[in-house]
Amino acid sequence: MTQRSQPKQPSAAGGSKSKQIKLVLLGESGVGKSSIALRYVRGEFNENGEATIGAAFLTKTVNVRGQSVKFDIWDTAGQERYHSLAPMYYRGAPAAIIVYDVTSKSSFTRAQAWIKELLQQANSQMVICLAGNKADMASEARTVSREEGKDHAEEHGLLFTETSAKTGLNVEDMFINLAAKIVATTMSPGNDIEENVRLEESGKKGGCC
Amino acid sequence: MKMELVLQHRGKTCQYSGIALKDFYMPVVNNIESDFQIEPAIWFKSLIIKTIQIDCDLRNVFWERKSQLGGSSSPGGSVSPRVVFEDDRLEECELFNAVIDLIHKRDKKNCSVDDVSREILRILHLHVLPLVLLKDEDLTCLKDALDDVEHRITYMNNLTIDKDKQLMESEKNLREYRENLLRTENFESYSNVKHCTDKFLMELLDDVNREIRILTDRLITFQSCVDMTRNSVANESKLHLKEWRKKRDEVNSSILKLQCIRESIKNVTTRTKKRKKVKILHNEKHDTYVTLKENLRADKSAMQSMFEGKVKITSVREAIIQACNDLKASGESTGYDVPKCGERLSTDILGNSPKPKKWLTLNERIQNILSDKSTESAQTYTTFCASTVKKIRNFLSQKALIDRKRSENVPFFMEMIDFSLPSQQMEKQKATGNPYENVSTELNAESPEKGFTNMIKEEVMQHIYDQCQSLVQLLSKQKSFNKKANCTTINLNNVWVFYELQLYQHLIEPLSDLFENIYKNEAKEMASFVTSTALKDIGVQEQWLLDDEEDREHHIESVCMRNSSNKCFEKNVAIVALRNGRTLTLSELCESDEELNDFFGSPTVGCDSYLSPDLHQKDFKCTKACGQQAFKYVCNELEHMTRSKSIMGKLKSITKANRMVSECASSLKSKGCELSDDNALSADDMLASTTCALTKVDTKVFEKLYAHVHLVNDFIPPFMMGSLQDWSLTNFFCAFQNISCNLESTRSQN
Numbered sequence: 001m002t003q004r005s006q007p008k009q010p011s012a013a014g015g016s017k018s019k020q021i022k023l024v025l026l027g028e029s030g031v032g033k034s035s036i037a038l039r040y041v042r043g044e045f046n047e048n049g050e051a052t053i054g055a056a057f058l059t060k061t062v063n064v065r066g067q068s069v070k071f072d073i074w075d076t077a078g079q080e081r082y083h084s085l086a087p088m089y090y091r092g093a094p095a096a097i098i099v100y101d102v103t104s105k106s107s108f109t110r111a112q113a114w115i116k117e118l119l120q121q122a123n124s125q126m127v128i129c130l131a132g133n134k135a136d137m138a139s140e141a142r143t144v145s146r147e148e149g150k151d152h153a154e155e156h157g158l159l160f161t162e163t164s165a166k167t168g169l170n171v172e173d174m175f176i177n178l179a180a181k182i183v184a185t186t187m188s189p190g191n192d193i194e195e196n197v198r199l200e201e202s203g204k205k206g207g208c209c
Numbered sequence: 210m211k212m213e214l215v216l217q218h219r220g221k222t223c224q225y226s227g228i229a230l231k232d233f234y235m236p237v238v239n240n241i242e243s244d245f246q247i248e249p250a251i252w253f254k255s256l257i258i259k260t261i262q263i264d265c266d267l268r269n270v271f272w273e274r275k276s277q278l279g280g281s282s283s284p285g286g287s288v289s290p291r292v293v294f295e296d297d298r299l300e301e302c303e304l305f306n307a308v309i310d311l312i313h314k315r316d317k318k319n320c321s322v323d324d325v326s327r328e329i330l331r332i333l334h335l336h337v338l339p340l341v342l343l344k345d346e347d348l349t350c351l352k353d354a355l356d357d358v359e360h361r362i363t364y365m366n367n368l369t370i371d372k373d374k375q376l377m378e379s380e381k382n383l384r385e386y387r388e389n390l391l392r393t394e395n396f397e398s399y400s401n402v403k404h405c406t407d408k409f410l411m412e413l414l415d416d417v418n419r420e421i422r423i424l425t426d427r428l429i430t431f432q433s434c435v436d437m438t439r440n441s442v443a444n445e446s447k448l449h450l451k452e453w454r455k456k457r458d459e460v461n462s463s464i465l466k467l468q469c470i471r472e473s474i475k476n477v478t479t480r481t482k483k484r485k486k487v488k489i490l491h492n493e494k495h496d497t498y499v500t501l502k503e504n505l506r507a508d509k510s511a512m513q514s515m516f517e518g519k520v521k522i523t524s525v526r527e528a529i530i531q532a533c534n535d536l537k538a539s540g541e542s543t544g545y546d547v548p549k550c551g552e553r554l555s556t557d558i559l560g561n562s563p564k565p566k567k568w569l570t571l572n573e574r575i576q577n578i579l580s581d582k583s584t585e586s587a588q589t590y591t592t593f594c595a596s597t598v599k600k601i602r603n604f605l606s607q608k609a610l611i612d613r614k615r616s617e618n619v620p621f622f623m624e625m626i627d628f629s630l631p632s633q634q635m636e637k638q639k640a641t642g643n644p645y646e647n648v649s650t651e652l653n654a655e656s657p658e659k660g661f662t663n664m665i666k667e668e669v670m671q672h673i674y675d676q677c678q679s680l681v682q683l684l685s686k687q688k689s690f691n692k693k694a695n696c697t698t699i700n701l702n703n704v705w706v707f708y709e710l711q712l713y714q715h716l717i718e719p720l721s722d723l724f725e726n727i728y729k730n731e732a733k734e735m736a737s738f739v740t741s742t743a744l745k746d747i748g749v750q751e752q753w754l755l756d757d758e759e760d761r762e763h764h765i766e767s768v769c770m771r772n773s774s775n776k777c778f779e780k781n782v783a784i785v786a787l788r789n790g791r792t793l794t795l796s797e798l799c800e801s802d803e804e805l806n807d808f809f810g811s812p813t814v815g816c817d818s819y820l821s822p823d824l825h826q827k828d829f830k831c832t833k834a835c836g837q838q839a840f841k842y843v844c845n846e847l848e849h850m851t852r853s854k855s856i857m858g859k860l861k862s863i864t865k866a867n868r869m870v871s872e873c874a875s876s877l878k879s880k881g882c883e884l885s886d887d888n889a890l891s892a893d894d895m896l897a898s899t900t901c902a903l904t905k906v907d908t909k910v911f912e913k914l915y916a917h918v919h920l921v922n923d924f925i926p927p928f929m930m931g932s933l934q935d936w937s938l939t940n941f942f943c944a945f946q947n948i949s950c951n952l953e954s955t956r957s958q959n
Contacts, residue, residue, distance in 0.1 A: 022931030034891050056871070056892040057936045061266065072931040075892040081748065082896055084950060085943040089892075092930050 021182055022072045023175075024090045026118070027099035028110040029078035032133040035165035036099060037073045040175055045166050064179040071095075071175065087121060094186075095127045095178050100149070102132040102162060103141040108149070115156055127181050129159035129174055136164040212255045214329060218265040218312045225329055230255045233361045234521035236334065238326035245565055247330075249521050250528035251338045251544055256354040257347060261337055262290065265305045265312075269293075272341050274350060293340050303571050303703060304336035335570055338544075343532055345540045355529045362522055369515050376512060379505050386498060387416055397469040402477045403487045409495040412502045414474045417467050424464045431457035571684070571699075572707040578683060579711055586679055593672050594715040597665065601719040604661055605726055658727040665723070666923045673712065673926075677704045702928045706857060709926065713855045720924075721851075724916040732912035735945070738952045739904050739911065747904060748951040751897045753878050843869045843902045844910070851913040859921045860934040867899070867937035874898035899944035918942055 025033040034056065038044050041058040056075040061068060076089045090096060096118060100111035111130065118128060130153040132144060146162055153160030159177055163170045212228040227239040230252045235242060259275040270293035311328050314320045320328075343351070390413075395401050402410065435457055438450040528544055535542030569577070579587045684699050713720075725732075739747060744755055843866050850862035875890050877898075906914060918941050929935050 020931055022935075029891070029893060056890065056895045057933055059933075072933070072936070074931075074936055077891070077893040077896050079893050081750075082893065082943075082947070085896070085946055088939050088943050088946070 019067060019069050019183070019186065020072060021069055021095055021179070022074060022093040023095040023097065023178070024074045024076055024093045025097050025099060026076055026086065026090065026111075026114045027078055028101070028104070028107040031078065031099045031101040031104070031107045032165045033078065033097075033099050034075050036097070036131065036133060036163060036171055037075055039165040039168055039171045041073065043168070045168075060175075062176060062179055064176060064183050067183050069179040069183060071179070086117075090118065090122055092123065094123065094125060095129075095182055096122070097129045097131050097174070097178070098158075099131045099133050100144065101134050102138050102144050102146075102149075103134055105143045108132075108144040112152060115152070115158065119156060125185065127159070127178055127185065128156075129153075129161065129178055131160075131174060132162040133165060135162040135169055136167045138162070212258050213260045214333070215260060215262040216265070216308050216312060217263065218309055220266070221312065223312060223315065225325075228255065228329065228333070230525070232518065232522070233358050234518050234525055236330055238329045239322070241323050241326035241330075243327060243330050243334075247334060248524065250524045251334065253354065253358075253525045253528045253532070254338050254341050254343070254544060255333075256357070256529075257343075257350045258341065260290075261293075261333070261341075263304070263308050263337070265309050268305060270304070270337060270340075272337075274347060291342075293337060293342070304332065306700075307332050307336065331568055335568065340543065343536060343542050343544065345536050348533060348536050351529055351533055351536070355526065355533065358522060358526045358529060362519070362526065365515065365519050365522065369512070369519065372508070372512055372515065376505070376508050379501070379508060383498075383501050383505060386501060387413075390494060390498065391470070397466070397473055399473050399476055402473045404490040405477070405495060406489055406491065406499075407478060409492075409499050410474050410478050412499055414471060414478070416502075417471050417474070421464060421467050421471065424460050424467070428457060428460045428464060431460060571703055572710065574684060574687065575680060575704065575707045576711065578680065584683070586676060586683060589672075589676060590712070594712065597669065597716060598719050601665065601723050605719075605722060608658070608726065662723065662727065662923065665720075669712075669716065669924065670927075673705060673708060677701055677708055680704050680708060702926070705926055705928070709857060710855050717854050717856075720920060721917065724920040725913060728916040728919055729912065731949075732915040735915060735948055735952060736908045736911045738955070739948060740908060742951075742955070744901060744904065746951065746955065747900060748947045749897050749901050749904075751878075751894065753880070754874075754897055754901045840870075840873055840902050840905045843873065844906045847902075847906055847914050848910045851910060851917045856921055856924045856926070859917060860925065860929070860938065863918075863921065863941055864934045864937040866902075867940055870898050870902050870940075871895060873902070895940055896943060896947060899940045900947050903941075903944050903948065914941075915945055918945060 025037060027033050035045060037058050041060045058073045058075075059070060060073070061070040063069070074089055074093070076086055098111045098114045098118070100107040115128065115130065118126060130149060132146070132149045149162065150160045159174075159181065161170045161174045161177075163174060165171060211226055214225040214228055216223040216225070225238065227237075229237055230249060231237045231240070231242075233256070234249050236247065236249055236252045236255070257274055258272055260273045262271045262273075264270070271290040272293055273290045307328070311325065311332070315325055390396075396413070405413075431453055434453045435450065438446045438453055532542045532544045535544075578584055579590050581587055582591070678701070681699050681701055681704055684704070749755065846862055846866040846869060850859050850866065853859045853862055871890065874894055874897075878890060878894060903911065903914075918938065921938055922942055925935065925938065
């Protein structure tokens with residue numbers, strides 16, 4: 001099976017007037033990747049409920065510093081047997097959230113492996129956030145300290161936060177911070193990804209709309 | 210019977226009510242009609258739509274059907290909104306741009322209420338109504354609308370007949386009145402005529418002229434009768450000759466009289482310069498004549514409008530009938546069977562309804578440019594298509610030759626054609642030894658096949674990009690369009706979508722052949738692996754998906770049976786094995802609902818492609834419950850994907866199939882994991898379910914699908930990256946890769 005090839009042309013997100021950002025959620029199975037996405041997009045937490053349709057791909061538009069940012073959130077398979085397929089999912093993504101469970105040491109180890117892989121394989125401009133989920137259970141069952149997570153994130157220049165998809169703790173902020181960082185990065189000169197052409201009747205060229 | 214339109218942009222909401230198909234044939238917004246004639250057929254949907262909602266922020270469009278009178282359309286009697294489309298990266302961008310422009314203009318009060326109404330008409334006609342997908346649940350509502358239309362047609366027929374009678378009566382009265390006037394007054398006399406009003410004289414002149422034309426025709430007829438009877442030798446003819454001559458002479462004298470009248474009227478109205486000095490005498494009889502004529506003209510005009518209305522309403526009726534037939538046959542319909550944006554729709558019965566330039570969509574404008582051979586874009590387009598098709602055909606024929614030689618064990622160098630990339634060529638040059646040894650049947654980065662496909666891909670993508678750039682420039686120079694709005698946004702991505710549509714009309718077939726050819730060995734191996742291996746060995750370990758393992762074993766047996774006797778599955782004589790042990794021909798199966806249920810309950814979907822549309826319809830009904838059976842829907846959609854004629858079409862199909870997989874998986878997981886704490890559908894579940902769905906696809910379709918997923922993966926437009934479509938494609942791509950990995954691992958274990 002061949003790997004997916006990247007198009008040569010500049011990637012244009014200009015179908016709409018918002019900046020499209022593909023964001024991948026990575027992490028061990030069961031750490032709460034889908035729950036984080038669901039909490040952020042729909043404000044829901046699905047405990048013992050019906051299976052949710054369409055939770056593996058979600059979108060949400062936010063406004064950051066006057067710039068409309070649309071997240072295309074891709075949940076990824078966390079099971080080890082699917083690990084070889086992960087590059088297909090994170091390829092070309094400008095943002096990733098690596099999730100671990102603060103009550104599971106193994107999930108943190110797995111998250112460290114993901115960080116290593118992304119730093120080696122993925123886009124060097126990728127904005128990565130390390131998220132310790134299930135923070136609501138920290139008082140009873142924490143096995144990964146906040147400092148441990150934070151230190152590891154700082155070591156690799158990543159954003160860090162502890163979240164709870166169940167209570168909604170820090171979930172919104174995490175996405176907003178990610179969006180802000182991406183906007184700050186891409187709005188710097190030479191990073192225009194918009195391909196819109198706006199022409200006024202007079203023939204003068206205007207800016208992107 | 211009015212429809213409502215809700216527009217949303219940046220938190221603002223604008224509501225427009227009063228959108229209707231007036232008298233069942235005239236699209237209006239607040240009683241404002243279009244300023245030119247438009248084909249109303251597609252507006253039949255407005256008869257059943259309650260609301261259309263266009264959200265420019267979330268970039269989606271929903272519609273809601275009117276609730277049925279005297280019955281509920283869905284449980285609880287409510288009608289839920291349905292999506293028209295939800296993604297902004299496809300061609301529908303044009304719609305959102307138009308809506309945002311409209312809202313801006315309205316806010317700035319840059320346009321009149323009439324202009325807003327006409328723009329709404331345009332938006333609905335071009336961008337929304339054609340895409341509203343009707344489903345079988347709309348059938349009853351449509352039938353009600355059809356009844357209303359039929360009643361209206363009957364009413365209009367009766368009205369026309371009555372009006373026609375009135376018109377004939379009026380014409381008769383007018384003729385008698387005129388004859389009386391001509392008898393009682395001397396219009397041959399200049400001195401009499403000169404005192405008549407101009408209006409009366411012009412009306413009279415008009416009628417006299419027409420009368421002369423009619424009488425002249427009659428004169429010619431009588432003259433020919435005279436000639437025929439005069440040349441006849443029979444004695445009776447002499448009597449007839451006298452009669453014919455008498456009639457001819459009478460007509461002739463009438464013509465002469467009328468000609469005199471005409472000349473005297475002309476002398477008064479056009480040839481006399483001193484007319485101003487003559488005293489005009491008003492005559493009541495003359496005024497009555499003028500009034501009668503005006504009334505007659507108004508009646509004729511109304512009659513003409515009624516006829517046009519009848520034609521238009523018939524067009525609406527035909528569109529409804531067609532939609533109903535589609536719904537009965539396939540369960541869904543967009544109302545007509547040609548792609549949108551065409552100037553003429555298949556339901557047009559008025560002939561080609563011409564659109565003014567400002568109503569042309571971006572797609573039509575691009576089509577126009579490409580069909581104008583004088584433009585550089587059109588020339589580049591034509592040349593590129595021809596050369597690419599030729600390259601692919603040549604490559605395939607040379608590959609066929611090489612394959613044949615290879616099968617005959619004749620050494621044959623692949624270097625006869627070298628389509629590898631420059632980087633690969635350099636590596637090749639560095640390599641020493643026999644190049645023939647490096648040729649592999651496996652498709653890999655180094656293979657000539659891969660080199661060729663990469664080259665074609667790069668050429669096509671670069672061509673599209675370059676062409677779109679120049680098209681954007683060309684389109685932005687078209688003043689007639691840009692004048693409409695003070696500024697016009699021409700989006701490169703929109704142009705890409707429509708240019709692609711044109712390009713792949715020529716390229717999709719050779720590209721499909723190319724990909725099917727180069728991936729055929731891998732695909733065959735995988736298809737064989739899938740049909741002969743248990744689900745868990747293919748990489749599906751989720752218990753809720755494995756619950757039908759027994760069924761699947763039955764499926765594998767069926768496939769084995771099919772492979773051993775292919776003739777069983779020839780058209781119309783296909784034999785299907787049921788779980789109860791019986792075997793039936795397809796025709797026998799169709800006749801028995803019980804057996805049919807049993808059949809669709811069993812996973813012998815390998816023979817899906819052999820089913821008649823009727824059987825598919827039954828399939829549709831009995832698999833509505835979702836779950837494993839509903840995977841058959843996915844199979845149908847995937848088969849449709851392989852037949853789709855554009856990359857965007859394939860992407861849409863694959864997205865639809867992925868959504869169906871998601872729904873099936875959700876249903877299955879809910880049933881299978883009742884006791885589990887975690888039954889939210891995760892990405893792991895999606896991959897497993899997609900893999901499972903692929904195992905249910907017919908072998909031939911599976912092989913094609915594998916190639917087509919690669920094709921779409923290679924040619925997906927760059928701006929679609931990260932989108933729902935991209936995610937759906939990646940799921941299927943990874944599911945294939947999952948199967949491939951398990952095939953490799955099984956192979957290595959053996």
